[in-house]
Amino acid sequence: MPTTSNHPETLALHGGSFRKDASTNAVAVPIYQTTSYEFNSTEHAGNLFALKELGNIYTRIMNPTNAVLEERLAAIEGGAAALAVSSGQAASAISIQNVAQAGDNIVCSTDIYGGTWNLFNNTLRTQGIDVRFADPSDPDNFRKLTDDKTRAYYAETLPNPKLSVFPIEEVAKIGRPLGIPLIIDNTAAPLSCKPFDYGAAIVMHSMTKWIGGHGTSIGGIIIDGGNFDWTALPERQPFYNQPDASYHGAVWGDIVPQIFGVQIAFAIRARVVMLRDLGSAIAPQNSFNLIQGLETLPLRVKQHNANAEIIANFLKDHKQIAKINYPKFAEGKSKQNAKKYLGDNNGAMIGIELKKGVEGGKAFIDALKLHYHVANIGDARSLAIHPASTTHSQLSEEEQLKAGVTPGYVRLCVGLEHTDDIIEDLKLGLEAASKV
Numbered sequence: 132m133p134t135t136s137n138h139p140e141t142l143a144l145h146g147g148s149f150r151k152d153a154s155t156n157a158v159a160v161p162i163y164q165t166t167s168y169e170f171n172s173t174e175h176a177g178n179l180f181a182l183k184e185l186g187n188i189y190t191r192i193m194n195p196t197n198a199v200l201e202e203r204l205a206a207i208e209g210g211a212a213a214l215a216v217s218s219g220q221a222a223s224a225i226s227i228q229n230v231a232q233a234g235d236n237i238v239c240s241t242d243i244y245g246g247t248w249n250l251f252n253n254t255l256r257t258q259g260i261d262v263r264f265a266d267p268s269d270p271d272n273f274r275k276l277t278d279d280k281t282r283a284y285y286a287e288t289l290p291n292p293k294l295s296v297f298p299i300e301e302v303a304k305i306g307r308p309l310g311i312p313l314i315i316d317n318t319a320a321p322l323s324c325k326p327f328d329y330g331a332a333i334v335m336h337s338m339t340k341w342i343g344g345h346g347t348s349i350g351g352i353i354i355d356g357g358n359f360d361w362t363a364l365p366e367r368q369p370f371y372n373q374p375d376a377s378y379h380g381a382v383w384g385d386i387v388p389q390i391f392g393v394q395i396a397f398a399i400r401a402r403v404v405m406l407r408d409l410g411s412a413i414a415p416q417n418s419f420n421l422i423q424g425l426e427t428l429p430l431r432v433k434q435h436n437a438n439a440e441i442i443a444n445f446l447k448d449h450k451q452i453a454k455i456n457y458p459k460f461a462e463g464k465s466k467q468n469a470k471k472y473l474g475d476n477n478g479a480m481i482g483i484e485l486k487k488g489v490e491g492g493k494a495f496i497d498a499l500k501l502h503y504h505v506a507n508i509g510d511a512r513s514l515a516i517h518p519a520s521t522t523h524s525q526l527s528e529e530e531q532l533k534a535g536v537t538p539g540y541v542r543l544c545v546g547l548e549h550t551d552d553i554i555e556d557l558k559l560g561l562e563a564a565s566k567v
């Protein structure tokens with residue numbers, strides 16, 4: 132019996148239909164390490180393939196361990212269905228390829244993760260999907276870049292390095308009357324922001340980060356809000372209104388609500404077409420690891436946020452720091468967006484611009500002893516990185532600056548250690564930076 136609670140603390144443990152393993156009564160979610168599921172008869176097999184009956188076929192497309200993770204995350208985000216995939220990158224790629232084909236375009240915020248930027252600006256372009264980048268400081272920039280081939284808007288709730296919160300509701304409102312869904316990467320603001328409350332149609336996460344929380348497993352999730360009418364303007368969304376030759380002529384926008392009673396055509400197509408064809412399935416062991424993380428996500432997010440606020444206050448007026456990026460310290464419209472979308476939860480990331488530029492940034496990182504120097508965020512441990520020489524190094528200098536990466540910029544991702552110890556370590560870095 133699924134819980135009726137709306138509290139994330141309860142949903143993280145009980146969300147979705149899993150209570151115990153049906154055959155053993157095991158309480159922990161079993162790892163269903165199987166590729167295949169036996170069909171009861173040829174009729175049963177035929178029905179599963181024709182979506183006349185729902186059930187397991189092959190682990191590339193579905194798996195019971197993965198299903199627990201999918202249902203819990205859909206419940207936590209307030210969505211209607213979800214699809215777990217092998218990485219956050221796969222989630223981003225599939226969420227675009229699930230609406231756009233060669234000749235189409237999407238409009239994407241300029242403030243996105245470097246890996247997503249590369250995927251959109253290079254790989255998707257080579258596949259004929261044009262990605263137009265809009266400065267989100269004025270939501271109307273999304274409208275200006277829209278034409279009749281625009282299939283989706285895409286953005287991150289809390290993009291680093293700028294840490295300037297995206298105007299979700301304002302952009303969703305531009306897209307909806309035009310039949311354009313807003314896809315939000317909510318990786319950096321799990322629980323702190325619920326994008327479906329503001330009109331997003333699809334939410335995705337790199338589960339590798341806070342959801343897993345312990346730096347053990349790569350995974351991505353795509354969550355369908357079940358709140359978008361893919362058939363309202365048929366010309367706008369061909370994948371959902373024209374017969375799909377790869378699936379005996381299915382018209383996804385029509386048949387999915389008939390079968391499931393809710394409009395989750397995006398999630399269903401992502402699973403039975405995109406995952407079937409592209410194959411970026413998540414391993415059940417990784418889903419199990421991510422479920423362990425998910426169980427404590429609400430507790431961890433609170434502590435990450437509380438620790439980051441203490442660290443941000445320590446760094447704010449430090450003499451080695453030229454600038455600090457932290458949602459609570461934003462100004463003007465960015466401040467309003469931080470308050471509106473994050474409330475008092477400002478996330479775990481802090482950006483600092485060291486006065487001594489690139490050499491200061493490097494000396495800072497090299498002096499840290501407690502912080503891990505890694506290309507990751509959302510770990511229980513405190514992390515630090517110098518983006519210009521690592522995560523954003525494949526971007527040109529101009530592109531780096533557009534993304535907010537200046538030479539002396541260091542990104543901190545505050546962990547769950549005692550804040551006294553985090554501060555002591557940061558002092559080592561600041562001391563070293565002062566000496567270059």
Ligand code: PLP
Nearest residue numbers: 218219220244316318337339350
């Ligand atoms: N989205 C954001 C905001 C990220 O930070 C990352 C990775 O850093 C990704 C997507 C890609 O996720 P993954 O590393 O799980 O492929």
